[in-house]
Each structure stands twice: as structure tokens, then as C-alpha cells.
Amino acid sequence: MFLQFLLGTADTLMVSHISDDAVGVIGISSQLFAAVNILFMAVASGAGILVAQRLGAKKEAEGRLIGIIGAKLCLGLGALLSVLLYFGAGPIASMLQLPAELQPMGETYISIVGGGMIFMAAMAGLGTVIRNTGNTRSPMYIAIGMNIIHIGMNYVVIYGAFGIPPLGLEGVAWSTTISRLLGAVMMIAVFCGCFNQRIEWKDFRLFNRPLFKETLKISWPLGVSMSSWCFTQLVIFALIAMIGSKELSARTYMNTMESFCFLIGFSIALAGQIRIAHLYGSGDHQAAYRCAYQVIWIGLVLVQANALLLYWFGEEAIRLFTDDPEIIMLGVSLLAINLLLQPAKMVNMAIVNALTAVGDTRYVMIVGFIIMWLVAVGGSYYLGIQLGWGLHGIYAAMIADELLRGLLVLVRWRAKRFMVKSAVRLQSEQAALMS
Structure with a gap:
């Protein structure tokens, strides 16, 4: 990746x-x-x-x-x-x-x-x-x-x-x-x-x-959820374009550098998803449940270490892309905020991928759609445009979005509903075979 x-x-x-x-x-x-x-x-x-x-x-x-x-x-x-x-x-x-x-x-x-x-x-x-x-x-x-x-x-x-x-x-x-x-x-x-x-x-x-x-039963809620995330990001980019071309360039450079943190976390979460799906398919539900927490802790350590490196050397990295002092100043000011954004993303990605692995995609879709549009987009418009906080307001809205979604999916995972559904399905299959 x-x-x-x-x-x-x-x-x-x-x-x-x-x-x-x-x-x-x-x-x-x-x-x-x-x-x-x-x-x-x-x-x-x-x-x-x-x-x-x-x-x-x-x-x-x-x-x-x-x-x-x-x-x-x-x-x-x-x-x-x-x-x-x-x-x-x-x-x-x-x-x-x-x-x-x-x-x-x-x-x-x-x-x-x-x-x-x-x-x-x-x-x-x-x-x-x-x-x-x-x-x-x-x-x-x-x-x-x-x-x-x-x-x-x-x-x-x-x-x-x-x-x-x-x-x-x-x-x-x-x-x-x-x-x-x-x-x-x-x-x-x-x-x-x-x-x-x-x-x-x-x-x-x-x-x-x-x-x-x-x-399709698994894919269509995933499609709505994942497309919703990307379209909210598209709307946020459009809001940034309304602020100014320098802000748009600064966000593009920051998005590129932040992606190094994101890709580490997402790759770990995706590997966890594959592992959890195999365990779930084999019937080892307890191991599947524990695997999600292993993904969170491994991911948090690596993602935060990467975010810290970006914070320490970020200005030099931005200068590889541009020599515009205004864009550089904007980018550097966002590096500290990124230390809060990346861990919130990691928790959210780990549990969302775990729920996806066991087929609980409809809950992920509902939570994602509502929170992303209300908090990420609505918050970005209110803080970034209405209050005039610019990029810093938009980052604050994105952090709030990741934290709230992460909390809601974590509560869902701890409820272990996928184990109950699997037990019910297994009983139904056994009854059908006996009849």
C-alpha cells in the first residue's frame, strides 16, 4: 500500500x-x-x-x-x-x-x-x-x-x-x-x-x-460508508478551496505527508481484518475478538511514532515540495494537530475493519454516514468558514469526527454481537440438516 x-x-x-x-x-x-x-x-x-x-x-x-x-x-x-x-x-x-x-x-x-x-x-x-x-x-x-x-x-x-x-x-x-x-x-x-x-x-x-x-449484502453498506468518507473529504477540499489556493496547496502537501502515518495504520488494520475474517470463518470467535485489540495497540505505537517523526522533521519535508513561506507556515502549524488526529484514526480503522471482517457492515455504514456528514463536514464549515478558523478549524472537526466514530464502533465491538449472530446461524444450519 x-x-x-x-x-x-x-x-x-x-x-x-x-x-x-x-x-x-x-x-x-x-x-x-x-x-x-x-x-x-x-x-x-x-x-x-x-x-x-x-x-x-x-x-x-x-x-x-x-x-x-x-x-x-x-x-x-x-x-x-x-x-x-x-x-x-x-x-x-x-x-x-x-x-x-x-x-x-x-x-x-x-x-x-x-x-x-x-x-x-x-x-x-x-x-x-x-x-x-x-x-x-x-x-x-x-x-x-x-x-x-x-x-x-x-x-x-x-x-x-x-x-x-x-x-x-x-x-x-x-x-x-x-x-x-x-x-x-x-x-x-x-x-x-x-x-x-x-x-x-x-x-x-x-x-x-x-x-x-x-x-452485495456486505458490499453495499461498505460502499455507502466508504464512499461517504471520500465524498466528505471531497467536500472538505472544496471548502478549503473556498478559503484560498494557498490553503488548498498546504492541505495537499499535508495530506501527502500524513498519509505515511495513515498507511501504516490502515495496513495493520487491513491485515487484522484478513486475520479476523479467517478466524471467524473457522469458528474461533474469541481469538477473532482479541485480535482487534492487538491491532489497536500495535497500530497506535507505530502510527504515533511516525507522527512524532513527522512533527520533528515536518518543516524540512514541506520544503521539499514548496518554497512559499505562507504555505510552509500553514503546514508547520498543522503538524502538532496531526499528533491528535492520527491516533484517533487508528482506533477507528482497527475496529471498523474488525466489524467489517465479521460482516457487521450495516452498523458501520449508519454510524459513519451520520457522524461524518454532521461532524466532519458540518463542523468544518462552521469552524473553518463561519468562525473563520481556516484550516485549523477544519482539522479540529476531523479530529472530533474520528474520535466520535471510534468510540461508537468500539462500544459495538465490545458487545460481541457477531458471536451471538454466528451461534444463531449455526443452530439454524444444524436444525436444517437434522430435518
């Missing part, structure tokens, strides 16, 4: 040599693409969780079929969104509240990168299924290859190497899309061999209505 994240970081760092305005375009466009990617991740996560549960229960044939169904859903959704983003780039750039001077750049970037969403769908959908089989290394190796290709192409299109004229932000967009295309091809090759029985092209015609419904 860190290596995939470097695709965006490489864009931000290298595009900063074009202009801070180009960085702002990438920052707000990336929120849009993250929201789209969340749709793919939601479908893939539902399939991935069921794959892990089936493998834990020694039902590999069902797990394989669920993986195929999830892959087809992601690819179909990716093709549809590629068409919509390519032809609707102009209206979308306006909707994102980009300043007038950034509109042409935004339209170009969104049309090219958005037109390649099917490749992002392949990376998200297939990669999630592969990881839930326990193979977390292959997606990592693919990410390494993608980064080498992407950074190399960025160098050529930004600096005009090998006699090629500099292509600016448009060239970076093509670099991103081509690297994702190559990554998707490699991911398909790995996906076809990720189960004991190899997946052939003819297997993509397979379909099972009950397993499809079971996948």
Missing part, C-alpha cells in the same frame, strides 16, 4: 516543480479519484471478506467463485465510470469548485486519469481478493514495478528528457494512467493463479445468485 501511495506522492513532489497550482489540481482531483476507487474497494472488500471466511472454513471452491464474481463487478463498474469521467471532465471540474484559473488544467487531468478508472478498478478488485487469500507479497511486487515505470515516465514528461518536449500536467496524467494499465495486466496474471484451481478466461462466465447476493 505504501508503494501504491508513492504513485500519488511522486506526482505531488515532481509536479511541485511545475507549479503550486498544478499541485492543487492534483490534490482535489485525487480526492475525486479516491471516492471512485472506494466504490471498487467496497465491492472488492465484500468479496475479499467472504473469500477469507470461506478459506478459514475450508471451502475453497466457494471462495474461488466469490473472487470471480467480485472481480467481474469491479471491472464492470470501472468501465462505466471511465466513460463518465472522460466525457464529463468539464462539469466535474466546475463542481469541485476549482478556481477559474485552474479549470483548464483540472479538466485535462480528470479526463485522462478518469478515463483510466477501469485499470484502477482492476488493481483494487483483484488486489483485494489476492490479499485475502493470504498472498500479500504479489501486490507489493506489482506496486514496485508500477512505481519504477511511473517515476521514470514522470521524469521524461516533466523535465523533457530524451528529446521529448515537457508535457506538464497532461504528461503526468498519461504517466499515471499508463502505469496503472501495466499494473492491472500484472494483477490479472496473479489473480488467475491465486487459488489451487487456476482461474481460466472461461471461468469469468460463472455466476452464483446466492453468493452474489451474499457479496
Whole structure:
């Protein structure tokens, strides 16, 4: 995940040599693409969780079929969104509240990168299924290859190497899309061999209505919850754009640096989710319950250590991106607040992923949707815009959102409702067999 994240970081760092305005375009466009990617991740996560549960229960044939169904859903959704983003780039750039001077750049970037969403769908959908089989290394190796290709192409299109004229932000967009295309091809090759029985092209015609419904039952609440988070972030970026272009650039740089902390925590939470789903599928519910707390403590130690390093060396890191003193001052002032934001995120991610692993996605959806829109978005508007606190007010609202959601999902996990539901389901299955 860190290596995939470097695709965006490489864009931000290298595009900063074009202009801070180009960085702002990438920052707000990336929120849009993250929201789209969340749709793919939601479908893939539902399939991935069921794959892990089936493998834990020694039902590999069902797990394989669920993986195929999830892959087809992601690819179909990716093709549809590629068409919509390519032809609707102009209206979308306006909707994102980009300043007038950034509109042409935004339209170009969104049309090219958005037109390649099917490749992002392949990376998200297939990669999630592969990881839930326990193979977390292959997606990592693919990410390494993608980064080498992407950074190399960025160098050529930004600096005009090998006699090629500099292509600016448009060239970076093509670099991103081509690297994702190559990554998707490699991911398909790995996906076809990720189960004991190899997946052939003819297997993509397979379909099972009950397993499809079971996948959607987990996926649609995940889709609402995860999309809601990304769209709230998109709205918050639009609010920041209303404050000013320097604030937008500062938030983009901070978002890039904070992501180092976030990715550590999220990767640990995701590993915990895979482990908990396997344990839950095997019937070892107590071990699954304890695993969530192990994830929290391991994650808190590593995330907070990373946040402290960022606090100590953050100013030097910001200067790698920009030499604008106002942007640097804004970024540095937010580094201390980040020490509160990251631990709150870690607790929230750990328990949300644990609840997701046992299929309790509807509660996560309800809590996430209400709190994110009321506290994160409403609080950002009130504190950041109405009271005039700017970025500091928006950060305060984001911290309040993470803390409140984390508390509510932790209460839910401690209630152990998934154990009760599992016992009831097992009794029903036994009764059906006896009858």
C-alpha cells in the first residue's frame, strides 16, 4: 500500500516543480479519484471478506467463485465510470469548485486519469481478493514495478528528457494512467493463479445468485460508508478551496505527508481484518475478538511514532515540495494537530475493519454516514468558514469526527454481537440438516 501511495506522492513532489497550482489540481482531483476507487474497494472488500471466511472454513471452491464474481463487478463498474469521467471532465471540474484559473488544467487531468478508472478498478478488485487469500507479497511486487515505470515516465514528461518536449500536467496524467494499465495486466496474471484451481478466461462466465447476493449484502453498506468518507473529504477540499489556493496547496502537501502515518495504520488494520475474517470463518470467535485489540495497540505505537517523526522533521519535508513561506507556515502549524488526529484514526480503522471482517457492515455504514456528514463536514464549515478558523478549524472537526466514530464502533465491538449472530446461524444450519 505504501508503494501504491508513492504513485500519488511522486506526482505531488515532481509536479511541485511545475507549479503550486498544478499541485492543487492534483490534490482535489485525487480526492475525486479516491471516492471512485472506494466504490471498487467496497465491492472488492465484500468479496475479499467472504473469500477469507470461506478459506478459514475450508471451502475453497466457494471462495474461488466469490473472487470471480467480485472481480467481474469491479471491472464492470470501472468501465462505466471511465466513460463518465472522460466525457464529463468539464462539469466535474466546475463542481469541485476549482478556481477559474485552474479549470483548464483540472479538466485535462480528470479526463485522462478518469478515463483510466477501469485499470484502477482492476488493481483494487483483484488486489483485494489476492490479499485475502493470504498472498500479500504479489501486490507489493506489482506496486514496485508500477512505481519504477511511473517515476521514470514522470521524469521524461516533466523535465523533457530524451528529446521529448515537457508535457506538464497532461504528461503526468498519461504517466499515471499508463502505469496503472501495466499494473492491472500484472494483477490479472496473479489473480488467475491465486487459488489451487487456476482461474481460466472461461471461468469469468460463472455466476452464483446466492453468493452474489451474499457479496452485495456486505458490499453495499461498505460502499455507502466508504464512499461517504471520500465524498466528505471531497467536500472538505472544496471548502478549503473556498478559503484560498494557498490553503488548498498546504492541505495537499499535508495530506501527502500524513498519509505515511495513515498507511501504516490502515495496513495493520487491513491485515487484522484478513486475520479476523479467517478466524471467524473457522469458528474461533474469541481469538477473532482479541485480535482487534492487538491491532489497536500495535497500530497506535507505530502510527504515533511516525507522527512524532513527522512533527520533528515536518518543516524540512514541506520544503521539499514548496518554497512559499505562507504555505510552509500553514503546514508547520498543522503538524502538532496531526499528533491528535492520527491516533484517533487508528482506533477507528482497527475496529471498523474488525466489524467489517465479521460482516457487521450495516452498523458501520449508519454510524459513519451520520457522524461524518454532521461532524466532519458540518463542523468544518462552521469552524473553518463561519468562525473563520481556516484550516485549523477544519482539522479540529476531523479530529472530533474520528474520535466520535471510534468510540461508537468500539462500544459495538465490545458487545460481541457477531458471536451471538454466528451461534444463531449455526443452530439454524444444524436444525436444517437434522430435518
